[in-house]
Amino acid sequence: MQRLHIGDEDFERKFTRIVNDRRESDETVAHDVREILRKMRQSGDDTLRDMTMRLDKHALSDDPATWRIDADQCRAAHDELAPETKEALQLAADRIRDYHEGQRPQDRDYRDAQNVRLGAKWLPVDAAGLYVPGGRAAYPSSLLMNAIPARVAGVERLVVATPTPRGEINDLVLAAAHVCGIEEIWRIGGAQAIGALAYGTETITPVDVITGPGNAWVAEAKRQLYGVVGIDMVAGPSEILVISDNKSNPDWLAADLLSQAEHDPASQSILITDDAQFGEMVEDALGVLLAQIKTQRTAHESWENHGVILVVDDLATQAPALADRLAAEHVELAVDDPEAIFAKIRHAGSVFLGRHTPEAVGDYVAGPNHVLPTGRRARFASGLSVLDFMKRTSFIELDEAALRTIGPAAAALAEIEGLPAHAASVKVRLK
Amino acid sequence: MQRLHIGDEDFERKFTRIVNDRRESDETVAHDVREILRKMRQSGDDTLRDMTMRLDKHALSDDPATWRIDADQCRAAHDELAPETKEALQLAADRIRDYHEGQRPQDRDYRDAQNVRLGAKWLPVDAAGLYVPGGRAAYPSSLLMNAIPARVAGVERLVVATPTPRGEINDLVLAAAHVCGIEEIWRIGGAQAIGALAYGTETITPVDVITGPGNAWVAEAKRQLYGVVGIDMVAGPSEILVISDNKSNPDWLAADLLSQAEHDPASQSILITDDAQFGEMVEDALGVLLAQIKTQRTAHESWENHGVILVVDDLATQAPALADRLAAEHVELAVDDPEAIFAKIRHAGSVFLGRHTPEAVGDYVAGPNHVLPTGRRARFASGLSVLDFMKRTSFIELDEAALRTIGPAAAALAEIEGLPAHAASVKVRLK
Known part of the structure; x- marks a missing residue:
């Protein structure tokens, strides 16, 4: 101190x-992760099998139960909880949902003074992957904090990846998954799990956004895959x-x-x-x-x-x-x-x-999210929110009169930028 | 075709x-960029000098004019424009500003039924760096599209990095910088410029967010520095x-x-x-x-x-x-x-x-931004917006009664997660 x-x-x-x-994380981790991701691109399922056996001592066999945890197991884990734990989880889930519902973005759609229609439409991503660490940092609260904003965003497919070392499953995490209504849980962990979610494998369909905490390898894998998928933040x-x-x-x-x-x-x-x-x-x-x-x-x-x-x-x-x-x-x-x-x-x-x-x-x-920027990133980054699971499409609509009003300026700028086809696309419509 | x-x-x-x-970009680019960024961390100004001489044939000497373009030069470039070009640039700037002003986020601050005060406060980042490519892709429109959202967000320090090959300056870019009121322009380019903006050098103060288009090296440098700074998107x-x-x-x-x-x-x-x-x-x-x-x-x-x-x-x-x-x-x-x-x-x-x-x-x-997700990233990413230059701080305020209402559930969850100090921080206040 x-x-x-x-x-x-x-x-x-x-x-x-x-x-x-x-x-x-240091350069060694970055190098290891690059290697793991390279292998995941080449042979996803085989790499998962090898690494899960080597690191988690868990065999991903022909039996689907070794790959996935099903919704019934989650429900059973929830049933086993002490009543006060159930209540505490539910209170947490309800309050997190309430707070995040206030984050839903507004669409825009208006016509301006030049009769140009402009707007923006927000939609959820198709699929989100939530990483849940095994061992020391397997927190049910973390699953709530990642899954609920995705649900509020309207994401249809929520996938959890979590390692089960020596086959051991964390019942609290399953119970939290039940509270969030998650039905697709894969028993995989580490950088290889992040690779599986981003690239997909023969068995696992890829997702669009990956969030959730993890060790240095998981964090580095997310960082390296930023751009292939969306990620919450380098944590x-x-x-x-x-x-x-x-x-x-x-x-x-x-x-x-x-x-x-x-x-x-x-x-x-x-x-x-x-x-x-x-x-x-x-x-x-x-x-x-x-x-x-x-x-x-x-x-x-x-x-x-x-x-x-x-x-x-x-x-x-x-x-x-x-x-x-x-x-x-x-x-x-x-x-x-x-x-x-x-x-x-x-x-x-x-x-x-x-x-x-x-x-x-x-x-x-x-209620607010506990996934927050670390390492001085609050200078430019925000906590996890509903927006991390959505994306915005802008749109523009002109009629001939509106194009006649603002189009010539576009053509003029295209010309000074040396982009004749851009200019032509406006001028040919105003002939 | x-x-x-x-x-x-x-x-x-x-x-x-x-x-x-x-x-x-392929692995070769990624490898080169890692090397460049490593050098930039070790000796920023020297690396900039070496690389700018080698790649841009421009000498960054003891004369500050070889490092920076000043506001007077930008004003002069703007003065030289044909009247219709000035008007087109201004129309573009005005319309882009109007559209982006509608993107300013709303702060939240409320008390819920349990008298818990909750909220979120949005603030601009302190400094943003805008990359403007030299050569073929040096577009004044691109400068407007990057700088105006930052201005609307309220960013105080806007920095432009742009290469000036063989000392040649693009007057249209300077004119656009004048329209946006940018006063800090550095004559550097490539991955090394992105490294300078992210890490800072002896001469250049680092920024918090870097946006703007560039070649494969620039794009890869931004990708690798994501997390050190915020970036717009892998383009x-x-x-x-x-x-x-x-x-x-x-x-x-x-x-x-x-x-x-x-x-x-x-x-x-x-x-x-x-x-x-x-x-x-x-x-x-x-x-x-x-x-x-x-x-x-x-x-x-x-x-x-x-x-x-x-x-x-x-x-x-x-x-x-x-x-x-x-x-x-x-x-x-x-x-x-x-x-x-x-x-x-x-x-x-x-x-x-x-x-x-x-x-x-x-x-x-x-009006809407022309910096948009490419390479199938519209599945999870959005166009550049005012939000890319801002960040959100959530906040929570409880009084003793509110803590008595929701605190025990927090302590219960902390205990099942095996985090006794978390539980103690609630319980010690409710003794």
Whole structure:
């Protein structure tokens, strides 16, 4: 963990290092992934069989049950849940759906003063693939956050790819799939699964958009396949920036900081406060909580290597600029007047206002998407939304009079650009 | 040029080959670009100097004028334009601005039934880089189409990168830059220019989003840097699909087909009609026009290698499904009732309705963006818009009562996901 004070002589150098700290995939991963994708293009099913056996110790045989999990299994997994878990999943699903329904875009269709008809029509993609990691990061909430926006967009075919190491299936993920009504689930993982979804194989029909979290290989495969399919975003380890005065409860903030640290050793938790002593109280509280949680090892590694407590002189005037340079995935404003600071922040994935809004409510039940830009991408990227599963077709309609009004300007520009056929296509109609 | 009939025995095989025809960059380009970007990360200015000398024969010296074109030069270039060119540029700029102003997204901010405050705030990115190719594809219209949406989004810093081979500057591009009020223009091109904009160099401050067309190296550099910055889209050669009955004027359609063919030898023009004889008339008209235009060589190569005339039995029932498989950048519906066919088309970049709407009006003056998804990407991607220069921050605010209502479900889900610090961050606040 790093302690910084904005007045430190080498503050700028140290803070810049934190800003530029790229906790992401390296060239080796990129090279491996290129090889895997090349193989997937050449022999999809065979490569899937080989790699799934080698990496997941799961045999994709002639028995379809080794390739797919069917809807009945999902329903059964859901039936087995404790009633309060069912209710919590349903509350989450309902609230996520409600929030995302407000994201549906409006079509446009109008005639302007020159009687040119102009517009834009939004439609869902035909098919979306959702990746769900196996092992540590197999989160049912993640399936809800990816599947529900696709459903709200109106996507007809929703496909899940998830590895089942040693044949083991995560029942919670199946139960969440049932809640989302997903019927096509493939037992494949890694870069090869992303390749299968993008290119298709003899067995698997390709999709148009791939979303969902994954390890470095999955993230790199999505990055390399961007353009072959649409993807949600290049995702890195998660991050939280807590901005707090000294009136917050240190125990609360300690839990908030650890809630990101426990995700991954590469996660990053940063506290900005205007009181050094308060910073120490949070650090102490964090140590106490850390000793009690079973994600201790991951959280400790993350906090030790990437945690930061940064003391400033004045929160309102200094914190927003620092927050913008970090452009963090999650920003908590644990102050009396969060609005005043929020108004000055330009770059953040999602902002949690006030002392009673722990980031974790956003992970599960608040409604907005928990798939958010990491690694400073909030400078230019947004959280997952209904729009990621839709595309817009613009349209134009002119009659002869409208073409006579605006066409000559088009022909003039085509001519100065040296494109005679463009010009001809207008002029031949105005003869 | 290929002639196809939907009734041909091997139609499906041939059409599939057309659909899968990837006229795009290969592995060699990808490898070269990785090398260039690696060098740009290590020594930006030196690499720019070396490559600009080698490829553009232009020396980036200690004289800033060799690096930048200033606003006065742009104004002067604009002053030199013929009055009708000035007017055409201004008409285009005004109409593009009007259309894009309708794309500004709405912020959200509301409280739901559980008194949870939820919302989303849209903001422009801080800086956008617009690439403008040198040589054949240096189009002032392209600068308008990239810069105006960024301006409408509210982007403060707009940067243009454009190569000036042998020091030669394209005055039309400068004039368009003046119309858009662009003040920062760098005389660099290729993958190295994209690297400079994304990573920054000693001389050039990095940007957040890079848009604009370019050759295979530029396109591949943008693809590889996606995630480091936002990009508009992976762009391939342009395409037009004309769907027409036999009542259109063959001369009109010939010009429309050639207007894409003249862009690039890799461009593709396809006519779908329900009358084989009409198809031949269009082919003949195309031959006549081809002989007259100075873009003959490019247009001829494109038409010979990639042109298609496809005859179907019934336009209304058969053309939309074929159009969806092609998911073309531009689709012209030259029929009496274009609306009926448009209603059945799901995948297209932009649609031109009726016989008096040549695609070229969309390239220049109609208003919608001419930067559109190519290479079948209309299945999942949209044309360039104001949203490409903005990003959305979601926000959440709970008070104690709201946290008491929805918090326990969040804690329950965190616990089943094995994330105790997430659960603790809720529970510690509800003690």
